[in-house]
């Protein structure tokens with residue numbers, strides 16, 4: 119099938135690459151000309167496992183191409199996917215400018231019947247707005263061409279996006295027309311051997327389902343982080359608590375890890391947008407507001423632990439930072455806890471030496487010259503007064519602790535991802551602060 123994707127970001131590239139891999143002919147329309155030139159030359163602008171190969175293979179097979187021309191894209195696709203950004207605005211609402219700009223272009227340029235599929239995360243009622251925008255543009259041209267708008271939210275996780283798209287646990291199709299439903303099912307069939315994975319509903323329910331999923335997941339994280347705060351004070355171990363409750367099938371084991379707060383593009387902006395939608399309708403949102411507030415506080419938890427540890431203040435201290443991306447296997451730093459920690463450390467007069475396996479180029483743009491970006495994890499800890507861990511990259515799980523101890527000025531670790539065993543670290547002579555677990559005194563023996 120001929121498909122067009124608007125937006126060559128995390129969602130657009132993965133969607134386009136995966137559909138092309140299944141034999142479809144895909145055109146990706148992107149407003150950023152530099153990005154298009156790079157992609158066309160085989161350079162993938164983001165880090166996502168498997169994506170680079172997927173794009174190169176399908177470019178070479180001529181099943182995929184990139185363009186800045188909306189005209190070319192609209193002409194090409196029977197199905198037009200919208201995968202542009204919907205960032206939070208000042209008041210928390212989702213910015214629909216890019217989505218509606220695409221809808222307007224489609225209405226102004228389409229010559230044959232189209233199915234417009236919204237994959238961007240958008241507030242309830244956006245499918246209706248897209249429909250009205252396309253209809254208005256068609257009316258201006260004095261045309262009445264057939265088109266439909268379908269809400270098809272995306273649930274991929276950055277860091278595992280290609281795999282998630284290839285093996286989805288469900289595909290939500292919010293459509294009111296049988297023919298649109300059938301075409302969407304045909305497109306997705308190669309990814310789902312088990313047809314039970316299609317979940318059909320109205321456009322509005324599909325739009326809300328996406329926000330509901332993120333709200334549920336964010337709520338779990340904030341709740342476990344709040345419990346970790348209690349564990350910290352009462353001398354309990356949140357990791358033991360997690361294992362104790364996760365085996366209850368009503369609770370389950372996923373998304374039950376205490377940490378330095380959630381980040382990324384989705385949870386923070388989607389919770390804000392959902393609160394905004396509810397507010398505008400007079401619906402109370404105590405839970406959602408608490409989820410957001412707890413997360414905002416949690417992003418500062420390591421800074422508070424550092425302030426307590428150093429007592430005399432952070433001015434003049436050198437802190438090593440391991441992990442800048444908001445989670446492993448991505449270079450995405452948007453809303454990452456690292457941003458809050460770095461800002462607080464710099465404000466307090468500390469020096470920051472950071473290392474991330476893939477997010478350093480992204481970090482350069484964010485921090486400028488204010489943070490020293492290191493090429494290895496050991497370079498980052500050189501003469502550091504402490505090590506702060508913010509992303510659970512695999513290479514941080516088993517470092518050479520002996521080397522760390524001899525490279526660092528003071529063997530102190532502030533672990534925002536609970537990667538290590540506190541007793542083991544204490545035995546090696548580290549002062550180890552983690553989330554929701556008692557900090558044990560470092561063994562005197564190891565210091566000797």
Ligand SMILES: NC(=O)c1ccc[n+]([C@@H]2O[C@H](COP(=O)([O-])OP(=O)(O)OC[C@H]3O[C@@H](n4cnc5c(N)ncnc54)[C@H](O)[C@@H]3O)[C@@H](O)[C@H]2O)c1
Nearest residue numbers: 125126127128129147148149202203204216238239272276
């Ligand atoms: N990133 C995720 O993990 C994820 C997961 C599920 C859903 N979503 C949702 O999908 C949407 C896209 O997210 P993303 O992370 O891929 O965003 P992104 O910022 O990585 O990419 C969006 C791309 O769209 C381009 N763009 C903007 N206006 C355009 C236009 N008029 N025509 C063509 N291209 C245009 C931008 O230049 C950018 O490259 C958002 O609504 C997001 O909430 C994201």
